[in-house]
Amino acid sequence: MVSEKGSFSIQKLIEEKKKNKSAHTIIEKLVPFILLFTAVLSVLTTLGIVFTLIFETFTFFSKVSFIEFITEKKWYPFSETKGTYGILPLVSGTLRVTLIAIIVAVPIGLASAVFLSEYASERTRRIIKPILEVLAGIPTIVYGFFALTFVTPILRQFIPTLEIFNALSPGIVIGIMITPMIASLSEDAMTSVPNSMREGALALGSTKFEVSMKVVLPAAISGIVSSIVLAISRAIGETMIVAVAGGSTPTWGWDVTSSIQTMTAYIVQVSTGDAGYGTTIYYSIYAVGMTLFVFTLLMNLLAQYISKRFREEY
Amino acid sequence: MASVIEHISDETNRENVYKTKELNLWYGENHALKNINLDINENEVTAIIGPSGCGKSTYIKTLNRMIELIPGVKTSGEISYRGRNILDRSYKVEDLRTKVGMVFQKPNPFPKSIYENVVYGPKIHGIRDKKILDEIVEKSLKGAAIWDEVKDRLNQNAYGLSGGQQQRLCIARCLAIEPDVILMDEPTSALDPISTLKVEELVQELKQNFSIIIVTHNMQQAARISDKTAFFLSGEVIEFNLTNKIFSTPSDKRTEDYITGRFG
Numbered sequence: 204m205v206s207e208k209g210s211f212s213i214q215k216l217i218e219e220k221k222k223n224k225s226a227h228t229i230i231e232k233l234v235p236f237i238l239l240f241t242a243v244l245s246v247l248t249t250l251g252i253v254f255t256l257i258f259e260t261f262t263f264f265s266k267v268s269f270i271e272f273i274t275e276k277k278w279y280p281f282s283e284t285k286g287t288y289g290i291l292p293l294v295s296g297t298l299r300v301t302l303i304a305i306i307v308a309v310p311i312g313l314a315s316a317v318f319l320s321e322y323a324s325e326r327t328r329r330i331i332k333p334i335l336e337v338l339a340g341i342p343t344i345v346y347g348f349f350a351l352t353f354v355t356p357i358l359r360q361f362i363p364t365l366e367i368f369n370a371l372s373p374g375i376v377i378g379i380m381i382t383p384m385i386a387s388l389s390e391d392a393m394t395s396v397p398n399s400m401r402e403g404a405l406a407l408g409s410t411k412f413e414v415s416m417k418v419v420l421p422a423a424i425s426g427i428v429s430s431i432v433l434a435i436s437r438a439i440g441e442t443m444i445v446a447v448a449g450g451s452t453p454t455w456g457w458d459v460t461s462s463i464q465t466m467t468a469y470i471v472q473v474s475t476g477d478a479g480y481g482t483t484i485y486y487s488i489y490a491v492g493m494t495l496f497v498f499t500l501l502m503n504l505l506a507q508y509i510s511k512r513f514r515e516e517y
Numbered sequence: 518m519a520s521v522i523e524h525i526s527d528e529t530n531r532e533n534v535y536k537t538k539e540l541n542l543w544y545g546e547n548h549a550l551k552n553i554n555l556d557i558n559e560n561e562v563t564a565i566i567g568p569s570g571c572g573k574s575t576y577i578k579t580l581n582r583m584i585e586l587i588p589g590v591k592t593s594g595e596i597s598y599r600g601r602n603i604l605d606r607s608y609k610v611e612d613l614r615t616k617v618g619m620v621f622q623k624p625n626p627f628p629k630s631i632y633e634n635v636v637y638g639p640k641i642h643g644i645r646d647k648k649i650l651d652e653i654v655e656k657s658l659k660g661a662a663i664w665d666e667v668k669d670r671l672n673q674n675a676y677g678l679s680g681g682q683q684q685r686l687c688i689a690r691c692l693a694i695e696p697d698v699i700l701m702d703e704p705t706s707a708l709d710p711i712s713t714l715k716v717e718e719l720v721q722e723l724k725q726n727f728s729i730i731i732v733t734h735n736m737q738q739a740a741r742i743s744d745k746t747a748f749f750l751s752g753e754v755i756e757f758n759l760t761n762k763i764f765s766t767p768s769d770k771r772t773e774d775y776i777t778g779r780f781g
């Protein structure tokens with residue numbers, strides 16, 4: 204026993220402390236309930252949102268045929284007579300912007316990640332990583348005006364047919380916006396690849412570049428794919444940049460030089476306008492929102508599939 | 518402290534693969550290798566023994582310049598490999614490592630299939646022909662005494678193998694580019710006794726075709742498998758001689774103390 208020589212007995216002290224513990228015991232017992240409550244609250248909120256979305260979407264489809272919605276290539280909700288609700292123009296608007304953003308962001312983001320994780324010194328990395336995270340926090344309205352007042356005029360110097368509002372400029376700027384996210388998350392995935400693997404490859408006579416491309420990148424692929432999907436989901440859901448610089452002309456096709464409208468920009472247009480409660484236009488934003496939701500859901504499922512399929516376990 | 522390395526009665530007239538002359542190495546201020554002089558023969562197993570922290574890993578990593586990965590390392594002196602000083606800046610490190618393979622303390626296969634692990638080296642060196650690659654895989658896995666255990670699951674992930682199998686796979690990966698020298702840094706310290714025995718037998722066989730330099734913490738292992746042994750202590754080579762001499766009649770008191778287990 205430790206207590207024999209000391210002036211106090213540790214076991215006795217513990218006994219005494221235990222007596223004052225009734226308050227603690229109550230807290231110990233309450234904590235699981237409090238945690239459960241908050242968990243249930245957040246799940247219920249989400250369910251509530253999804254339920255509203257589904258409910259209002261059903262109401263919309265009682266007014267407009269589902270077939271028209273997914274096949275019609277015209278979106279004229281504000282028509283004097285009866286509106287036409289074909290989602291394809293809005294979808295093609297979103298896809299054009301998103302594709303341009305991906306073309307910009309994936310190569311630059313991945314190249315930065317490889318640089319930071321494999322080539323940069325510890326010091327450089329410590330400086331650049333926080334900058335990337337700050338860039339990811341800039342309000343998107345700022346990017347919107349950057350697209351409209353800076354990028355569009357420059358692009359118009361090179362492409363004279365480019366309209367003031369177009370898909371190209373917001374697409375590029377969304378690409379710039381999501382690049383730091385891809386870079387930062389992919390860098391995390393690549394840095395967590397154990398050094399022993401790099402050493403194994405170097406010891407076989409690989410160059411640094413071969414190690415990055417053939418060992419580190421494949422080993423980190425699951426994290427990299429998730430980062431790209433997350434970034435694409437953000438691009439699809441991005442609202443302010445396209446609302447400011449993309450225009451409000453729903454057009455079907457792949458032209459990136461003229462004015463477009465994306466799903467999100469349409470929702471903004473209606474919510475900030477004066478479409479009365481209960482009108483078809485009012486319900487249409489839920490149907491568009493639902494479509495958006497389905498797109499992001501599909502993206503996430505795809506991501507899970509890809510990262511499972513190509514995962515390299517270690 | 519005169520090192521006893523001048524006269525090794527050596528009946529064979531094998532050529533040197535490595536000649537180390539006056540090698541010194543510093544980690545920043547820490548003088549980790551002091552005036553190392555060692556000549557290593559081809560087609561022999563050379564063991565490096567000594568207590569923890571005496572510089573065994575540092576020395577073996579200098580032989581393929583993996584030591585360069587650690588920032589702040591400085592060297593002086595010369596290591597000539599087949600007649601050329603590898604510490605010379607103009608020596609391309611990728612060329613050196615294509616000739617000098619390495620097996621690490623902890624098995625470090627790539628998170629790829631067994632097949633892809635073996636063909637990684639040949640592929641980065643430009644061999645693409647599927648038929649040749651298939652042959653390399655079979656030959657290397659047989660060479661590493663693991664072919665029978667894995668031949669039916671070449672496309673499965675290497676991380677599904679046991680530790681001992683992973684280490685033999687790493688040896689196969691190394692054999693796949695047919696190196697001249699194989700460096701091994703305590704290759705069995707993470708393995709169970711049976712796997713250890715398998716790797717030891719393997720080393721015996723491999724010396725027919727390769728020169729092997731093996732760091733080991735385990736003196737019985739050095740005695741069992743090596744032709745020559747170098748005893749390191751505090752960054753110096755205390756004694757370098759035929760293994761049976763070192764273990765029967767060591768010339769230096771410190772060597773004797775170490776091998777009789779009085780320290781370390």
Ligand SMILES: Nc1ncnc2c1ncn2[C@@H]1O[C@H](COP(=O)(O)OP(=O)(O)O)[C@@H](O)[C@H]1O
Nearest residue numbers: 544547549568569570571572573574575576587
């Ligand atoms: N990365 C490193 N940075 C600084 N000092 C190191 C590093 N690695 C090893 N050392 C030092 O070099 C000496 C030799 O280490 P090492 O070669 O690993 O010994 P061994 O393999 O014989 O146990 C030790 O004093 C150790 O502290």
Ligand SMILES: [Mg+2]
Nearest residue numbers: 573574575702
């Ligand atoms: Mg060591």
